[in-house]
Amino acid sequence: MKRNSNSKSTGTSFLEIILSPEVSILVPLLILVAITTAKNPNFLTIKNIQVILRNLVFIGTLAIGQSLVIMCGDIDLSIGTNSTLTGVFFGVALVWWGLGFIPSLLLTIFIGLFIGGVNAFFTNVCKINSWIVTMATKYMCVGMATVITKGYIIPIKDWSNALYEWSRLRPLGGLSWPFFLFFGLIVIGEIAIRFTPIGRKIHAVGLNANAAVLDGINVPKVKAMCQITAGLMGAICGILQVANTNTATNAIGEGNEFPAVISAVIGGVSNTGGKGTMLGVLLGVIMYQTLKNCLQLMGANNNLQLVLLGLILILAVYVDVLKGKISSRARKAVAK
Amino acid sequence: MRKAISKISAKVPEFGIIIALAVLMILTQIMNSNFLSAANMTALLKSIPFVALVSLGSSLCLTVASLDIACGRIAGLCGMVFGFTLTIMHLSLPVAILLGVATGLIFGIFHALMVVGAGINAFVVTMGTLYVAGGCRYLINHGDPMNLPAYYRNFSQASPLGVSWLFWIVVLIYIIVGFVEARTVFGRRLYAVGSNSEVAKLQGINVKFMRSCALILSGLFSGMAGVMATIDINSSQAATGTGWEFKAIAGCFIGGTSLSGGSGRAFGVAIGVFFVFILDNIINMMKISNYWSDVFTGAVLLLSVLFDVYRKSRKIKA
Numbered sequence: 001m002k003r004n005s006n007s008k009s010t011g012t013s014f015l016e017i018i019l020s021p022e023v024s025i026l027v028p029l030l031i032l033v034a035i036t037t038a039k040n041p042n043f044l045t046i047k048n049i050q051v052i053l054r055n056l057v058f059i060g061t062l063a064i065g066q067s068l069v070i071m072c073g074d075i076d077l078s079i080g081t082n083s084t085l086t087g088v089f090f091g092v093a094l095v096w097w098g099l100g101f102i103p104s105l106l107l108t109i110f111i112g113l114f115i116g117g118v119n120a121f122f123t124n125v126c127k128i129n130s131w132i133v134t135m136a137t138k139y140m141c142v143g144m145a146t147v148i149t150k151g152y153i154i155p156i157k158d159w160s161n162a163l164y165e166w167s168r169l170r171p172l173g174g175l176s177w178p179f180f181l182f183f184g185l186i187v188i189g190e191i192a193i194r195f196t197p198i199g200r201k202i203h204a205v206g207l208n209a210n211a212a213v214l215d216g217i218n219v220p221k222v223k224a225m226c227q228i229t230a231g232l233m234g235a236i237c238g239i240l241q242v243a244n245t246n247t248a249t250n251a252i253g254e255g256n257e258f259p260a261v262i263s264a265v266i267g268g269v270s271n272t273g274g275k276g277t278m279l280g281v282l283l284g285v286i287m288y289q290t291l292k293n294c295l296q297l298m299g300a301n302n303n304l305q306l307v308l309l310g311l312i313l314i315l316a317v318y319v320d321v322l323k324g325k326i327s328s329r330a331r332k333a334v335a336k
Numbered sequence: 337m338r339k340a341i342s343k344i345s346a347k348v349p350e351f352g353i354i355i356a357l358a359v360l361m362i363l364t365q366i367m368n369s370n371f372l373s374a375a376n377m378t379a380l381l382k383s384i385p386f387v388a389l390v391s392l393g394s395s396l397c398l399t400v401a402s403l404d405i406a407c408g409r410i411a412g413l414c415g416m417v418f419g420f421t422l423t424i425m426h427l428s429l430p431v432a433i434l435l436g437v438a439t440g441l442i443f444g445i446f447h448a449l450m451v452v453g454a455g456i457n458a459f460v461v462t463m464g465t466l467y468v469a470g471g472c473r474y475l476i477n478h479g480d481p482m483n484l485p486a487y488y489r490n491f492s493q494a495s496p497l498g499v500s501w502l503f504w505i506v507v508l509i510y511i512i513v514g515f516v517e518a519r520t521v522f523g524r525r526l527y528a529v530g531s532n533s534e535v536a537k538l539q540g541i542n543v544k545f546m547r548s549c550a551l552i553l554s555g556l557f558s559g560m561a562g563v564m565a566t567i568d569i570n571s572s573q574a575a576t577g578t579g580w581e582f583k584a585i586a587g588c589f590i591g592g593t594s595l596s597g598g599s600g601r602a603f604g605v606a607i608g609v610f611f612v613f614i615l616d617n618i619i620n621m622m623k624i625s626n627y628w629s630d631v632f633t634g635a636v637l638l639l640s641v642l643f644d645v646y647r648k649s650r651k652i653k654a
Contacts, residue, residue: 075459128641129595131403131459135582136638143630150627258463265460303474310467314450317460 025283036294050174056289057178062260065233067269068226071206074130081141082234084253088145091154091248116231120224145250154248164246190278263288266316350604385506388609389561391584393554395605400530400550401597403458406466407558412577413469414440414562419482419572437559444555448548479574514602531598590640
């Protein structure tokens with residue numbers, strides 16, 4: 001809560017702790033867990049929790065990139081199909097082109113960075129709204145994935161099963177390597193956001209881009225950096241998805257941008273920018289995946305899940321707006 | 337020559353896009369002589385009205401600097417509600433139509449409450465309702481298609497003046513909206529709110545009311561489009577509406593509506609939507625592989641917005 005420390009008021013500090021995203025997610029999360037456990041005792045078993053933590057990696061990686069972009073006041077709708085395209089490229093490079101592991105990996109990461117770069121170019125140089133740019137690149141990514149695979153599913157086992165077996169390893173506490181990779185990214189992101197000038201710049205740009213310009217911050221550069229990082233996250237997610245299913249296909253990843261947005265928003269990343277921490281994103285992703293798991297255990301079908309997720313997204317943002325109103329009112333009261 | 341062009345484009349801002357459309361159509365006609373045949377054109381015009389109606393709602397939202405990306409899926413849901421009330425609950429036709437359209441209206445009112453009332457970003461709100469409506473479509477009758485009684489075919493298959501009744505209904509709605517936009521106080525206020533809401537407020541315009549109106553109208557049009565699409569194919573399909581929002585918004589941009597608000601008119605939107613559909617049709621006609629169609633549409637959207645940005649930058653210079 002470093003950014004609030006300049007409010008100088010002891011009276012609001014308790015309120016701020018309660019209202020901080022990290023705490024305010026835990027309450028509904030605990031209620032959710034309690035209800036589901038009461039209905040289905042299988043929920044709160046170590047095995048199920050491990051499953052939740054292993055499965056959140058994909059949305060989680062996307063949510064890291066997405067939250068960085070949202071913090072700057074932009075959005076990246078292409079991040080889901082970015083993972084589709086990069087995954088397909090990875091598979092094609094490994095199996096069809098036989099490039100070998102390291103070159104394929106580098107190529108894939110380059111593609112991810114390139115997509116982020118295209119988004120950054122059109123939003124920052126051509127000054128087109130990021131929603132429209134990324135909506136267009138979203139379609140282009142999924143289209144390219146279809147063009148490259150021609151609709152075929154590429155089995156990675158034709159190259160080797162090593163990647164698949166790696167993703168199935170459980171080095172510590174029944175959690176997979178991809179999970180630790182994701183967790184590492186969260187830690188790096190948290191450090192970058194909280195303790196480095198870059199993090200402060202990102203928050204400043206999101207809060208008020210015009211003021212940030214006056215502060216001497218290169219706003220397009222900060223925004224572009226976040227968008228390119230989001231592209232990188234899309235590539236990492238694409239590779240992890242390929243490792244997880246041992247196939248590369250154009251059918252996986254599309255639509256994952258919305259859960260990524262939802263996780264980020266639930267985690268307290270404000271859509272008006274300027275707010276959010278990676279710890280919050282982690283909790284948001286856990287919340288999202290737990291919710292999904294709960295709904296599945298309760299036997300809700302896919303479409304009901306969609307409906308509930310939509311409602312929860314609106315609710316989460318509404319609560320965010322309410323929280324803003326409450327804390328500003330409290331601050332005013334203290335000032336008086 | 338140059339003066340003449342600038343004179344025309346001052347009166348008809350869609351001038352450039354109409355020329356582009358004409359060139360594109362002539363080229364396609366040269367490549368494939370079936371393109372301008374009566375059969376192809378009738379099929380094209382019959383498939384347009386539903387997305388066109390949704391697009392009109394989107395353009396109203398964009399005009400007041402708001403956004404509705406849930407419109408397509410809401411239309412799909414309204415079609416399902418209409419089919420369900422008519423075929424499963426056996427309500428009369430007017431009641432079923434009313435309920436279908438009312439569903440869209442309710443979504444519109446909800447958008448207005450959330451966006452204007454609570455002050456949440458329109459994009460996030462409509463993304464939420466996109467999920468809600470998209471999921472609800474498949475919850476009605478388990479997402480199974482519901483076929484309307486066969487005698488509705490008489491209406492949907494009838495072709496007054498070569499195209500379906502539904503087409504002419506949408507044309508009528510376009511004319512009404514175009515008239516309201518150009519000739520009434522309400523229309524002028526829509527543009528005022530979109531181009532600068534602060535100034536509009538100082539002029540005594542109720543900005544919140546105008547924004548709400550646009551969002552609610554968009555919901556209403558979505559509802560009507562859903563019901564009409566159901567009548568057109570004589571069956572409620574749960575997948576109806578997926579991807580419509582993309583075509584609708586692309587149509588708006590091509591037709592001169594800008595994301596920053598304050599511009600765009602019904603005639604332009606009609607041209608824009610026609611352009612999007614013609615392009616789809618051309619992809620088929622030129623026998624371009626289906627795999628490329630997504631890449632193509634994405635590129636067209638990007639180009640159309642670039643065009644919009646370019647036009648605006650020129651206007652500022654002038």
